[in-house]
Amino acid sequence: MKLYTADGIPNPRIVDVAMYEKNLNLERIIVDFLEGENRASSFLTKNPAGQIPVLELDDGTIISEVTAIIEYFEEVCPDPFLVGATAKERAEARMWARRVDLAVMEPMSMAFKYGIGKNYFEKRITVYPEAAESMKNKAQDGLVWLDNVLAGKQFLCGDRMTYGDIMLYCYTDYFKKTGQKVESGLVHLTHVLDSIAERSSVQKTA
Ligand SMILES: N[C@@H](CCC(=O)N[C@@H](CS)C(=O)NCC(=O)O)C(=O)O
Known part of the structure; x- marks a missing residue:
């Protein structure tokens, strides 16, 4: 799994915190959002919303939206729960x-x-x-x-x-x-x- 992300901004940080809470070790690819890399056509083919963070699964599936990414983390690594046990x-x-x-x-x-x-x-x-x-x-x-x-x-x-x-x-x-x-x-x-x-x-x- 790869995480397209950046440091110092809130939505990527939410996913980083969830990743550390769950002890997941993901490859982090830093996107130069200040230069608009996330709005370039090559990135829009991954996430048409043009935003980060974006999770790319090993089969190429793209998941964006922090809530969906964290829900995915929870499915593959429930412990510790960030969503819930029941x-x-x-x-x-x-x-x-x-x-x-x-x-x-x-x-x-x-x-x-x-x-x-x-x-x-x-x-x-x-x-x-x-x-x-x-x-x-x-x-x-x-x-x-x-x-x-x-x-x-x-x-x-x-x-x-x-x-x-x-x-x-x-x-x-x-x-x-x-x-x-x-x-x-x-x-x-x-x-x-x-x-x-x-x-x-x-x-x-x-
Ligand atoms: N609803 C999105 C929001 C993502 C978002 O707003 N990302 C910001 C960074 S905090 C972004 O990509 N900003 C650069 C831009 O919009 O060009 C999510 O849940 O992931």
């Missing part, structure tokens, strides 16, 4: 990952692409600068909502760390550098993020 646990992990994706990741990413990242992204995708501030506010609303629902919990799924926690950490850690921070009053969320930050898998990717 149907109920897996459903719960997928529910939280989807909520994190919709409530935080998508709006944070759009706020960046349409806002301070506009000059870079407008050469690659259609940008909607008028939506940047609203997307930033929507992501902040998502963080406040998550803070409320995390009261009394160690992780999104109670005492089980799942991939939604990794997604939440990697996004908030990256986008705080772009002006989208987790307000200090969000103590339940901060508690979860601090415990994720201590994991060796996360520190290896810092």
